[in-house]
Each structure stands twice: as structure tokens, then as C-alpha cells.
Amino acid sequence: MIGPPGSGKSMLAARLPTILPTLTPAELLEVSMIASVAGVIENGALTDKRPFRSPHHSASMPALVGGGLRARPGEVSLAHHGVLFLDELAEFQPHVLDALRQPLETGEVAIARANHRITYPARFMLVAAMNPCRCGRASDPGFTCRRGPNTRCAAEYQTKLSGPLLDRIDLNIEVPAVTAADLILPPPAEGSKEVALRVARARAIQADRYAALGLPGITTNAAVPANLMEEVAKPSATGLALLRDAADAMRLSARGYHRVLRVARTLADLEGADKVGRVHLAEALSYRALTDEIRRAA
Amino acid sequence: MVQRVSTVAFEGIEARAVDVQVQVAPGLPAFNIVGLPDKAVSEAKERVRAALVASGLALPARRITINLAPADLPKEGSHYDLPIALGLMAAIGAVPHDALAGFTVLGELGLDGSIAAVAGALPAAIGANTRSEGLICPAACGPEAAWASPEMEIVAPSSLIQLANHFKGTQVLSRPKPGIRAEAPGAVLDLADIKGQERAPSARSRSRPLADTTFS
Numbered sequence: 001m002i003g004p005p006g007s008g009k010s011m012l013a014a015r016l017p018t019i020l021p022t023l024t025p026a027e028l029l030e031v032s033m034i035a036s037v038a039g040v041i042e043n044g045a046l047t048d049k050r051p052f053r054s055p056h057h058s059a060s061m062p063a064l065v066g067g068g069l070r071a072r073p074g075e076v077s078l079a080h081h082g083v084l085f086l087d088e089l090a091e092f093q094p095h096v097l098d099a100l101r102q103p104l105e106t107g108e109v110a111i112a113r114a115n116h117r118i119t120y121p122a123r124f125m126l127v128a129a130m131n132p133c134r135c136g137r138a139s140d141p142g143f144t145c146r147r148g149p150n151t152r153c154a155a156e157y158q159t160k161l162s163g164p165l166l167d168r169i170d171l172n173i174e175v176p177a178v179t180a181a182d183l184i185l186p187p188p189a190e191g192s193k194e195v196a197l198r199v200a201r202a203r204a205i206q207a208d209r210y211a212a213l214g215l216p217g218i219t220t221n222a223a224v225p226a227n228l229m230e231e232v233a234k235p236s237a238t239g240l241a242l243l244r245d246a247a248d249a250m251r252l253s254a255r256g257y258h259r260v261l262r263v264a265r266t267l268a269d270l271e272g273a274d275k276v277g278r279v280h281l282a283e284a285l286s287y288r289a290l291t292d293e294i295r296r297a298a
Numbered sequence: 299m300v301q302r303v304s305t306v307a308f309e310g311i312e313a314r315a316v317d318v319q320v321q322v323a324p325g326l327p328a329f330n331i332v333g334l335p336d337k338a339v340s341e342a343k344e345r346v347r348a349a350l351v352a353s354g355l356a357l358p359a360r361r362i363t364i365n366l367a368p369a370d371l372p373k374e375g376s377h378y379d380l381p382i383a384l385g386l387m388a389a390i391g392a393v394p395h396d397a398l399a400g401f402t403v404l405g406e407l408g409l410d411g412s413i414a415a416v417a418g419a420l421p422a423a424i425g426a427n428t429r430s431e432g433l434i435c436p437a438a439c440g441p442e443a444a445w446a447s448p449e450m451e452i453v454a455p456s457s458l459i460q461l462a463n464h465f466k467g468t469q470v471l472s473r474p475k476p477g478i479r480a481e482a483p484g485a486v487l488d489l490a491d492i493k494g495q496e497r498a499p500s501a502r503s504r505s506r507p508l509a510d511t512t513f514s
Contacts, residue, residue, distance in 0.1 A: 008492050015487045029445070032420050033311045036442060039417030044442035045477035070374050071310070115372055118310035175495065182494025191490035 001129045002290065003175030005136045009129035012175070013085045014052070016127060018192040020083075021200050022048040027081045030121060034080055038073050051082030057091040065099050065109050071116035076103050079124035089128040090160045097165055100126065104168045126169070133157040140177060170259050172290035202269040221265050226258045233265035239278040246285045250292045260284045301389040303398050304431065305381040306422045307373055313418065313425030315402075317367040318378070320385035325361035331382070333366030336374045346383045348409040353458045355392055362386065377416040380405030380434070383458065397465045401453070402426035403434045411458040419443045426450065434461070441477025 001009045023031060032046045055064060055075045066074030076084060086092060103109040107123035132138040135145060138154040145153045166172075207219040209232065218224055224232070235243060247257055263284035264276045273280070301320040306313040329343050347357055364382055366373050381403040387393045404422050406414040419439035423446035426433045432451035435443050440454030454474045455461035463469035 008495055011492055012495065015489050015492065018487050019489065029420075029424075032442070032445065033424070036420035037308055037311050037418045041420075041442055042479070043477065044415075044419070044439050044474075045479040046442065046445060047479040073311075116309075120310055178494035185493060187490045187493065192488045195489055 001127070001173055001175050002132050002139075003129075004140060004177045005131060007175045007177050009175050010085075010087055013054075013083070013087070013127045013129060015192060016083050016085075016125075017050050017052045019196040019199050020050050021196070021203060023050060023081060031081050034073050034077050034120065038078060040078070051079050052085065053079040053082070054085040054087060057086070057088045059092065059096060061093075061096045061099050064096055065103065065122075066111050066118075066120055067113065071111050071113055071118045073120045074109070076100065076109055076122040076124055077120040080121050082124060084124045084126050086126070086128040089130040090157055091130075094160060094162065098162055101164055101168065128169070129175075131157070139174065166291045167253055167256055168259075169291065170263050171287040173287065174290065198270060201272075202266065205269045205272070206266075221262045221269070224262075229258055229261050229265070233261040233268075233276045235261075235264070235276045235281055236278060239264075239276060239281045242278055243281050243285075246281075250285070250288065252288070256288065260288060263287060299389070301385045301395070303381040303385040303388070304402050305378060305404050306402060306418075306425055307371055308375070308418050308421065311421050313421045314371065315425065315429065316371070316373065318381040318385050318403075319365040319367060320382070320389045321363045321365075322358055322386075322389045323361045323363070327359045327361065329357065329362045329364075331364045331366070333364075333369040334372045335366060335378070336372065338376045339366070339373050339378050342376070342379045342382055342407075345379050345407045345409060346386065349379075349383055349407040349411040349458055350386065352409065352411040353462070355387065355390070357386070358390055375416065375418075376406040376414075377404040377418065377422075379407040380413060380436075383407055384434075384461075387458075387462070393462055393465045398434075401432045401434050401451075402429070405434070405436045405439075407458070413437065413456055413458065413461075415439050420445060423447075423450070423452070437474075440474030444474045444476040 001012065003009050028046065028048050031051060032041065035041050053075050059075065062068045062074065064075050066072060066077055089097070103122040104126060107121065108119055109122040110117075110119045133145065133150070133154040134147070134157050135153070137143045138145060138150045144150065147153045203220065206221055210218045210224065213228070215224075221229070243260070246252070252260065260281065261276075264280040267280040267283055268276045303318040303320070305316050305318055307316045308314075329347070331340055331343060350357060364385070366378065384393065384398055384403055388395055388398055402422060402425070404416055404419065406416050408414055413436045415436050415438035419435050419442045422435070423433050423443035427447045427450045432453070433443055434453045434455070437454045437456035440452060443452055443454070452473050453461070453464060453471055455464060455471055460469065460471065464471045
């Protein structure tokens with residue numbers, strides 16, 4: 001999420017767990033085992049809420065991925081089956097962020113020290129928020145930055161993030177500034193409960209699909225192996241043409257290509273559509289456009 | 299004679315079985331812990347001594363040796379206090395010799411003989427269950443450990459005296475119930491709190507797929 005200060009990025013992220021389904025018993029046990037080893041269970045009571053971790057941007061590498069004196073689980077493991085929210089993403093130390101690349105891909109983190117060789121599960125959803133530039137207002141209409149042209153200021157700030165990390169982020173959205181007029185309006189009709197229902201429905205579709213294909217243990221599009229994804233998310237002919245053109249124009253990596261397919265499949269699931277259409281692919285690609293912009297600016 | 303108590307060492311989220319061997323032998327009075335203990339485990343000596351005194355027992359003026367086997371596995375954490383204390387109590391006859399058979403023990407002792415909460419009760423309980431053993435853990439960890447299996451035996455005392463009474467049969471402790479955290483009142487977050495982000499193309503409809511795709 002990229003947006004000016006005060007536009008509600010952190011609020012959006014904090015409300016993400018409210019639309020996620022509760023943990024299944026197996027997941028609950030896994031999450032609680034990690035929490036137990038880390039000693040963060042209060043009064044011995046477990047919870048079926050998905051974890052939400054938001055470490056400060058001064059976090060060190062052992063704090064984030066695990067390690068230290070006793071090779072303790074880090075934030076990525078504590079966010080297992082939940083959400084890891086990194087606010088002010090560009091303020092994190094670059095090498096700390098790049099340490100997230102392997103766990104993001106494999107869903108576990110192997111910590112090797114002289115005395116310990118330990119693998120912790122770390123299958124988490126990464127949510128990050130940042131400002132577009134140092135002053136935070138580069139995307140405001142009509143704003144001119146003192147530090148030179150807006151685009152250069154923003155590019156300088158955003159190149160703190162490495163390309164491979166950005167390549168692993170599926171959905172990039174711009175969160176626009178909120179005006180006072182917006183705040184006076186009545187609250188939106190749709191709350192977490194309604195959205196959570198929709199999410200649960202889409203997840204049920206996915207779980208059914210993979211159960212029918214004989215893949216127990218896989219319940220979401222994100223966990224499906226790439227070769228199978230190409231099959232279940234086979235786009236329509238027009239969609240395929242769009243994808244081919246876009247992949248060339250946006251210089252999509254192989255990972256990017258598969259991730260676009262996954263997102264498109266999920267969008268189709270949310271709508272209850274059987275086939276992945278051109279419109280789903282177009283929306284999935286639009287979430288990647290921002291990554292491409294940053295990379296080009298770099 | 300060597301008294302044995304089983305406990306665990308944590309390797310990631312795996313609990314590996316560790317055997318605490320207690321020997322009280324004739325010789326110059328001494329109290330030693332061997333088997334790669336870290337600082338917290340070595341300090342168990344002082345806590346165990348004080349907790350036994352507070353419970354009305356005294357360490358015998360003999361040569362006490364504690365071995366944590368396997369001896370090449372580093373032992374970390376404060377949860378070895380209770381197995382060491384129980385092994386000693388069994389060795390000097392304060393609890394029956396066979397009372398501890400079939401139990402995995404973990405817990406930290408206070409100087410007054412109270413048993414304090416430790417990290418890792420759930421993995422320890424699951425580990426004990428796979429070896430078809432029961433578990434003795436601090437009272438504060440009982441609700442957590444009870445999640446491991448509804449059948450296994452779990453004793454969750456809050457002090458050494460309570461545990462001794464449990465073994466004697468004068469005050470039998472009941473099995474703890476699995477605990478679930480109650481919803482914190484007041485602070486309920488809702489997407490409806492967010493205003494001004496539903497303009498087309500809205501962050502709201504965008505935040506939807508976010509929930510599904512990247513999570514697995």
C-alpha cells in the first residue's frame with residue numbers, strides 16, 4: 001500500500017484479520033506451538049484468531065526471521081498463518097527486508113547458527129505500507145516537492161526496496177489521501193462481517209476444487225504448485241492474448257507470471273466464476289503495475 | 299541408586315526427550331549439574347535448594363550429581379528446575395520412587411516453592427503424548443498443555459507442596475481444562491471504520507483479494 005500520511009493505510013491493515021476466516025484446528029495447533037515456544041501465550045489460553053504482527057521498522061534481522069541466543073522464532077514465524085504488517089516499509093533496513101525473500105517463497109525459515117540448526121514454519125501474509133516519498137505527498141495533485149521534481153524524489157525513496165522483494169508482492173495499491181468531506185459522510189454500508197462472508201465463500205470454492213483434484217492439505221490458490229496453477233487458472237483466449245502482451249510490456253518474471261495467474265484465479269473465485277476471464281487477468285495485472293513503475297524509476 | 303525423571307529440550311518447535319538422572323552418593327557434600335547446562339539451568343541449583351527448604355525439606359549432606367542426558371545436547375531455559383527438584387525428592391524419599399514414572403516434567407521454581415509458568419508447555423505436552431506419557435507442568439500452563447490430547451494425564455500444580463500432596467493422595471489435583479482466550483471487550487476493529495477509501499477503484503474491493511491470494 002502506497003499513500004500519503006494519514007490516508008488510512010495502517011487502519012486498513014489492522015482490519016485485515018477481521019475479514020479472514022478463523023484458524024482451523026490443525027492451524028491453531030501449529031500457531032500455538034510457535035507462540036508457546038516463544039513464550040507469548042497469556043495465561044495458557046489459546047485463540048483461534050489469526051495472528052497479526054506489526055514490528056517497528058527498527059527491527060533487526062534476528063528479530064524478524066528468528067535467531068538470537070536460543071534461536072527463538074522471529075516475527076515471520078509468529079505471524080504463521082496470519083498477517084505480518086510492516087508499516088513504513090522503506091524505513092526498514094534493506095538487508096532485513098531482503099531476508100524475508102526466502103520465507104515468503106518457501107513458507108518456512110531455516111535458521112542456521114553454530115549451535116542450532118532449526119526450521120520454523122513461516123507461512124504468512126505480508127502486508128506493507130509506505131509513503132510515496134520522504135515528504136509523503138508526491139502523489140498529491142498539484143504538489144511540488146522542494147527536493148526537485150516529484151518523480152525523482154519518489155524514485156529515490158522507493159528504490160530503497162529491492163526488486164526481488166517487490167516481485168514477491170502480488171497486490172500493489174495506491175491509497176489516496178482522504179478529504180474532510182469523506183470523513184463527514186456516513187459509514188460505508190459494508191463492514192467486516194459482509195466482506196468476511198465473501199472471503200469465506202471464495203475460500204470454500206478453492207478448498208472444494210483442490211479436494212476434488214485429490215490434493216488434501218492445499219486449501220488456497222496460494223499453496224498450489226505452479227504447474228497445476230496453469231491448469232486450474234487457464235485463461236480464455238482473449239485473456240491469454242492480454243496476458244502475453246502484458247507480460248512482454250511489464251517484463252514479468254516467471255514468478256510474476258504465475259502470481260498474476262493466482263491472483264486472477266482468486267478474483268474469479270470471489271465472483272464465483274468458473275473460468276478465468278480477461279477482466280480478472282486485467283485486474284490482477286493492474287495490481288502489478290505499480291511494481292513495474294518503481295522498477296522502471298530505479 | 300539413580301533416580302530418573304523425564305523432561306524435554308526444545309529444538310525449534312520440536313520437544314526432544316531429556317532424561318534427568320539424580321544420584322545421591324556418599325562423599326563430600328556437593329551439588330553438581332552436568333550435561334551441557336546453560337546459565338539458567340546451572341542456576342537451578344540455588345532455586346531447587348531454596349524451594350526444597352521452603353517446602354520443609356533439606357538437601358542431604360551428601361554428594362548430589364544431576365546429569366541431563368543426552369549429555370551432548372545443549373540444555374537451555376528455566377524449565378529444568380521442577381524435574382531436578384522432583385528427582386531429588388524421589389531420591390531422598392519425599393515422594394514415592396515410582397510416582398514419576400510415565401510423566402514428562404517441566405516447570406520453573408520460585409524460592410518459596412511455587413511453580414512458575416514456562417515457555418513451550420504445548421510442544422512438551424504433544425511430545426509427551428507421542429511417547430504416551432503424562433505431563434506435570436505449572437498451573438499457569440495447564441490450560442495450554444491440555445490442548446495436546448483429551449486423554450493424556452496432566453497434573454498442573456502451583457507449588458511443590460501441592461504436588462507432593464497429590465502424589466500422597468491427600469489433595470488430588472484435577473485435570474486442567476483447555477483454555478480459549480476470551481474476546482477482549484471494546485477494541486473490535488471493523489472495516490466500516492474506514493471512510494473515504496471506497497472511491498473507484500476502491501481500496502475496499504482491492505483489499506478483498508489481498509486476503510485470499512497472498513495467504514496460504
